[in-house]
Amino acid sequence: MDTNLVVEGLKFMALGMGTVFAFLIILIAVMYAMSAIIHKFFPEPQPNMETNQAGTQDNKKIIAAISAAITHHRKG
Amino acid sequence: MKYFILKLFTFFMLFSFTNTFANEQMANATESTHKEETYQTRPFAEMMSGFIASTGLNALINPDPDELDSKGEHMSDFHKGVGRLIMILVTFLLFWLAIAKGFEPLLLLPIAFGGLLANIPVAGIAGEHGFLGVIYHMGLSNEMFPIIIFMGVGAMTDFGPLLSNPKTALLGGAAQFGIFGTLVGAVALSHFGFVDFTLQQASAISIIGGADGPTSIFIATKLAPELLGAIAVASYSYMAMVPIIQPPIMKALTTDAERRIKMTTLRHVSRLEKLIFPITVLSLAILVLPEATPLIGAFMFGNFLKESGVVERLNDTLQNSLINITTIFLGLGVGSKLAADQFLVPDTMFIMVLGIIAFSVGTAAGIFMAKLMNLFPGHKINPLIGSAGVSAVPMAARVSNKVGMEYDRTNMLLMHAMGPNVAGVIGSAVAAGVLISLFQ
Numbered sequence: 270m271d272t273n274l275v276v277e278g279l280k281f282m283a284l285g286m287g288t289v290f291a292f293l294i295i296l297i298a299v300m301y302a303m304s305a306i307i308h309k310f311f312p313e314p315q316p317n318m319e320t321n322q323a324g325t326q327d328n329k330k331i332i333a334a335i336s337a338a339i340t341h342h343r344k345g
Numbered sequence: 346m347k348y349f350i351l352k353l354f355t356f357f358m359l360f361s362f363t364n365t366f367a368n369e370q371m372a373n374a375t376e377s378t379h380k381e382e383t384y385q386t387r388p389f390a391e392m393m394s395g396f397i398a399s400t401g402l403n404a405l406i407n408p409d410p411d412e413l414d415s416k417g418e419h420m421s422d423f424h425k426g427v428g429r430l431i432m433i434l435v436t437f438l439l440f441w442l443a444i445a446k447g448f449e450p451l452l453l454l455p456i457a458f459g460g461l462l463a464n465i466p467v468a469g470i471a472g473e474h475g476f477l478g479v480i481y482h483m484g485l486s487n488e489m490f491p492i493i494i495f496m497g498v499g500a501m502t503d504f505g506p507l508l509s510n511p512k513t514a515l516l517g518g519a520a521q522f523g524i525f526g527t528l529v530g531a532v533a534l535s536h537f538g539f540v541d542f543t544l545q546q547a548s549a550i551s552i553i554g555g556a557d558g559p560t561s562i563f564i565a566t567k568l569a570p571e572l573l574g575a576i577a578v579a580s581y582s583y584m585a586m587v588p589i590i591q592p593p594i595m596k597a598l599t600t601d602a603e604r605r606i607k608m609t610t611l612r613h614v615s616r617l618e619k620l621i622f623p624i625t626v627l628s629l630a631i632l633v634l635p636e637a638t639p640l641i642g643a644f645m646f647g648n649f650l651k652e653s654g655v656v657e658r659l660n661d662t663l664q665n666s667l668i669n670i671t672t673i674f675l676g677l678g679v680g681s682k683l684a685a686d687q688f689l690v691p692d693t694m695f696i697m698v699l700g701i702i703a704f705s706v707g708t709a710a711g712i713f714m715a716k717l718m719n720l721f722p723g724h725k726i727n728p729l730i731g732s733a734g735v736s737a738v739p740m741a742a743r744v745s746n747k748v749g750m751e752y753d754r755t756n757m758l759l760m761h762a763m764g765p766n767v768a769g770v771i772g773s774a775v776a777a778g779v780l781i782s783l784f785q
Contacts, residue, residue, distance in 0.1 A: 277544060278532035282525035285779045286518075292633055292775045293518040293768060299625055300511035304618055313615040 428685035459680015497668030499647025517768025519714030520734030523554030523707020554703025555773030574682030637778025
């Protein structure tokens with residue numbers, strides 16, 4: 270009976286580690302497949318760089334205008 | 346003069362009434378009607394000695410022989426007197442660790458305070474009708490709180506790093522070797538007669554190696570509720586000590602060249618991938634291991650809410666208010682198991698020792714797995730991220746990053762280590778499912 274317990278533990282280990290690795294290996298395979306499919310059929314739209322730059326330029330213009338107004342106000 | 350006597354009389358009336366009221370509560374509830382009439386006057390000295398007999402000091406020095414523990418069994422005098430004092434000092438030590446040393450204060454403080462309350466004599470706070478006992482039955486004995494915590498953790502987890510480098514999931518798998526290695530160790534210990542652990546108890550202890558607090562509590566309440574206090578305390582204190590336990594093992598098992606390996610930058614992961622991932626993992630769990638779906642299901646529910654991006658309010662509640670409230674109750678409920686009669690037993694010492702072995706073996710196994718993977722062609726993996734395979738999110742990943750930076754200031758390993766880290770959470774949930782399914 271006593272000897273069985275350690276053997277039982279080893280059996281648990283074999284089954285447990287086997288399941289964990291099997292699960293993760295399947296998961297890895299699925300992850301690769303999923304990303305391949307998604308990149309092929311549903312590519313993410315590239316973020317539009319042009320509008321961003323235009324946005325910062327607008328911001329610069331606004332900042333310039335505000336600071337000009339402030340200087341004008343202080344002088345006045 | 347007459348007026349004065351009248352006043353004195355009223356005062357005594359009032360005094361005796363209050364005293365009766367106190368007696369009444371202690372006496373059997375069925376005899377509560379018209380107690381005032383049967384009240385017998387007693388000399389003041391007797392009242393005084395009666396009060397002294399009801400103090401906590403007296404209860405600690407002269408334990409009540411009829412006092413029962415939370416399971417309705419008799420406890421030894423040691424557990425009623427000195428044992429309680431020792432446990433109260435232990436909770437003070439936990440306060441110090443949490444406040445001065447910053448060891449997982451969010452959980453350690455509620456646990457320690459719960460432990461302090463549970464060791465109060467006479468009051469029976471951890472008993473069936475005490476509020477700690479009620480909290481325990483409300484959400485711990487039915488595994489509710491760990492599940493809610495898992496939802497919150499899911500909502501905080503970002504699977505991006507894992508998705509961009511899927512093969513690092515293997516590191517999270519290897520680290521689960523700590524669980525099963527310790528399981529064998531624990532049954533071997535009982536085989537050679539040092540302790541008397543059943544297979545269920547050994548399994549519950551070994552899950553500490555998964556370094557995942559909620560999973561440990563989930564398994565312990567299912568397989569060995571009598572060991573819950575020690576397992577939860579061991580699990581959370583070792584998680585808090587990750588920055589102390591792991592680095593020496595990591596440095597001992599890697600060469601200087603290996604520690605300097607630079608990993609390729611992570612690719613961008615699209616939103617759709619992150620959205621589909623939780624459903625994919627859950628579907629896999631349904632097919633392979635339905636026993637693990639309570640944990641994985643709750644985890645993926647939280648993550649799905651987060652990645653969906655349309656339920657920001659629910660996501661926010663899961664990540665903040667809900668997980669905070671549950672943490673308070675979980676901590677207090679676990680603390681109720683720190684009662685002297687349950688904690689001050691020889692098993693606790695073995696659980697603490699086995700826990701730290703489980704933890705170290707898990708760390709080492711992750712590192713060896715990374716070395717093994719480097720034998721195959723492909724992008725090299727820095728073995729330092731292998732140690733992050735034990736769950737302990739995100740502490741273990743931060744430790745990998747910190748040790749890496751010690752050898753090369755420019756080597757940022759944090760994001761690479763998050764992959765094995767979150768895979769470790771999935772891995773230990775799977776391991777937990779296997780253990781549960783084996784005892785069905």
